[in-house]
Amino acid sequence: MTTLSKIFMIGALLVLMIFSFGFKDPHLELFSYPPVVEMLTVLTAFVYGQPFAASVVYGAIVTALFCGYAIIMATYKASRPKAFPRWIVSLIALAVFSFPALSYDVFNYILTAKMTFYYQENPYIVMPIEIPNEPMLAYTRAANKVALYGPSWIALTSFPYIVGRTSVTAAIFSFKAFVALFYCALVYMIYRKTKRWDQAMFFALNPLIILEGLVSGHNDPVMMALAVAGLLLWHRASTHYKVAGIVLFTASVLVKGATIALLPLFIFSSWTWEKKIVWGYWLMFGIFLLSPLREELYPWYATWWLTFASFVPIRKNSFIHAFSFAVCVGLMLGYLPWIATREYGGITPAIRTMLTVVPPVMYVLYYFRHYFINRKRYYKKRA
Amino acid sequence: MKRFFVGVIISVLYCFSMLPTVRADYVLPYPGFMPGNKLYKVSRFLDKAKEPLYFGPLSAYKYHLGLADKYLVEAKVLFEYKQYLLAVDALARSDKEFTMLPRYLVQAGKQRKDVSLFEQQLSEAALMHKQILEELLVQLPDTFTWTPEKSAATLLPLKDLLQSSVTIRSNVL
Numbered sequence: 335m336t337t338l339s340k341i342f343m344i345g346a347l348l349v350l351m352i353f354s355f356g357f358k359d360p361h362l363e364l365f366s367y368p369p370v371v372e373m374l375t376v377l378t379a380f381v382y383g384q385p386f387a388a389s390v391v392y393g394a395i396v397t398a399l400f401c402g403y404a405i406i407m408a409t410y411k412a413s414r415p416k417a418f419p420r421w422i423v424s425l426i427a428l429a430v431f432s433f434p435a436l437s438y439d440v441f442n443y444i445l446t447a448k449m450t451f452y453y454q455e456n457p458y459i460v461m462p463i464e465i466p467n468e469p470m471l472a473y474t475r476a477a478n479k480v481a482l483y484g485p486s487w488i489a490l491t492s493f494p495y496i497v498g499r500t501s502v503t504a505a506i507f508s509f510k511a512f513v514a515l516f517y518c519a520l521v522y523m524i525y526r527k528t529k530r531w532d533q534a535m536f537f538a539l540n541p542l543i544i545l546e547g548l549v550s551g552h553n554d555p556v557m558m559a560l561a562v563a564g565l566l567l568w569h570r571a572s573t574h575y576k577v578a579g580i581v582l583f584t585a586s587v588l589v590k591g592a593t594i595a596l597l598p599l600f601i602f603s604s605w606t607w608e609k610k611i612v613w614g615y616w617l618m619f620g621i622f623l624l625s626p627l628r629e630e631l632y633p634w635y636a637t638w639w640l641t642f643a644s645f646v647p648i649r650k651n652s653f654i655h656a657f658s659f660a661v662c663v664g665l666m667l668g669y670l671p672w673i674a675t676r677e678y679g680g681i682t683p684a685i686r687t688m689l690t691v692v693p694p695v696m697y698v699l700y701y702f703r704h705y706f707i708n709r710k711r712y713y714k715k716r717a
Numbered sequence: 718m719k720r721f722f723v724g725v726i727i728s729v730l731y732c733f734s735m736l737p738t739v740r741a742d743y744v745l746p747y748p749g750f751m752p753g754n755k756l757y758k759v760s761r762f763l764d765k766a767k768e769p770l771y772f773g774p775l776s777a778y779k780y781h782l783g784l785a786d787k788y789l790v791e792a793k794v795l796f797e798y799k800q801y802l803l804a805v806d807a808l809a810r811s812d813k814e815f816t817m818l819p820r821y822l823v824q825a826g827k828q829r830k831d832v833s834l835f836e837q838q839l840s841e842a843a844l845m846h847k848q849i850l851e852e853l854l855v856q857l858p859d860t861f862t863w864t865p866e867k868s869a870a871t872l873l874p875l876k877d878l879l880q881s882s883v884t885i886r887s888n889v890l
Contacts, residue, residue: 435774453775453830454772455772455773455774455775456776460779464835465775466831466833521753597732
């Protein structure tokens with residue numbers, strides 16, 4: 335079973351690594367080596383020219399990833415590995431070296447960093463579009479906005495920006511590798527606190543985390559790593575650790591702002607760790623549900639509550655974990671209509687909403703049906 | 718025949734109305750707190766305090782243009798309310814901010830930033846400023862002697878001051 339799951343996951347990510355380059359913007363030149371350029375032309379012609387077939391490939395990749403993930407999580411206890419499964423490292427590498435197919439946010443991060451560190455302009459005042467001779471404008475979305483993220487994120491991006499300043503290709507991979515560092519930090523913190531690899535793998539192998547954090551390079555793992563590190567340090571007895579915890583939590587809030595919802599976990603110091611993580615899960619889930627008020631329900635926002643779900647002890651029929659799984663399936667399927675139609679309007683939003691909502695709703699119905707049947711049986715037995 | 722001539726005249730007038738005319742689409746800001754308000758000094762302090770946040774030549778350009786606009790509107794309102802001494806001070810501040818603008822654009826250009834959009838904006842701003850100043854030139858007396866209750870009188874050469882402000886704006890057009 336474990337071998338099968340490995341084949342599912344590594345195979346799917348290998349296909350994704352190649353397939354993802356087909357989503358490259360036609361104005362973006364990643365490589366100059368002619369055979370690679372030729373291969374990318376074929377891939378982009380497939381993705382843009384055969385959108386329905388591309389959506390089938392994407393659907394197959396997501397299905398394989400979720401199947402592999404489900405098998406690993408279901409069979410984990412049977413195989414009982416004591417050490418960290420090293421094949422996950424190759425999985426991370428495949429994801430990092432994929433093209434950010436599903437989102438253009440990484441280009442936005444790079445351009446904001448360029449505005450700050452190369453042009454030396456305040457990114458909260460000058461928009462990238464106001465410098466018309468900037469070459470990245472040809473393929474960067476949301477260039478008509480000032481910086482969308484907080485100052486601690488902009489300060490942190492100085493590291494990947496310096497590493498990848500030679501070319502756009504280097505910048506894309508340095509930004510993704512930078513996010514991957516925080517992803518690894520989160521996996522480590524989950525294991526360190528829970529002392530269970532299945533808990534860490536619940537986060538590390540989740541297809542949504544892999545696709546949105548490692549492939550698309552969203553900064554949510556950075557925000558969550560800072561918040562969780564802050565919370566763990568806040569739990570220590572020493573004042574120095576507590577101060578460091580507050581500093582890290584503040585830095586997290588200044589990445590995107592969503593983690594401000596975790597403030598009660600710092601205020602109510604009498605709460606146990608177990609109570610805090612369950613509250614953390616539902617608080618971040620609440621913010622996730624409220625996010626459409628600002629823009630829309632983006633799949634990568636699921637990182638916020640998945641982080642806390644990974645700290646909640648995994649038990650048989652655990653609602654939080656199974657529900658999180660169903661929501662993740664729905665969110666990742668939500669990309670299908672966009673890939674198939676290459677349109678944000680028309681019927682795309684309606685199908686997207688349906689695909690996103692159906693899996694969690696089906697799970698909730700199944701859960702309650704199961705719950706009421708069990709309760710009936712219990713009362714029958716007692717009678 | 719009469720109808721024909723009327724038709725020709727209307728058509729010619731319509732064609733002329735369609736020709737592009739020099740007009741500024743530039744929108745000036747609300748001036749905020751005015752002198753006499755308790756928060757006026759706070760507002761002035763905040764204007765100064767914000768300056769370090771506008772690092773980079775394009776950011777600095779935006780900062781100084783914002784202040785040039787704000788102080789010009791402040792001067793206009795004060796002139797309209799015949800508070801000439803305060804108005805002259807606000808106008809001097811607006812002039813000072815406006816004269817700094819081309820320097821920042823030159824600096825940005827030297828950093829290989831395409832400043833064409835900002836140059837266009839500066840021309841529009843100059844045009845709008847000029848329009849307001851020229852209106853004031855018509856409305857206001859050439860000179861005015863400001864006589865406070867407890868101190869010496871001050872002669873304000875309003876026409877010369879406004880003319881000088883117009884020249885500052887004209888230089889960037």
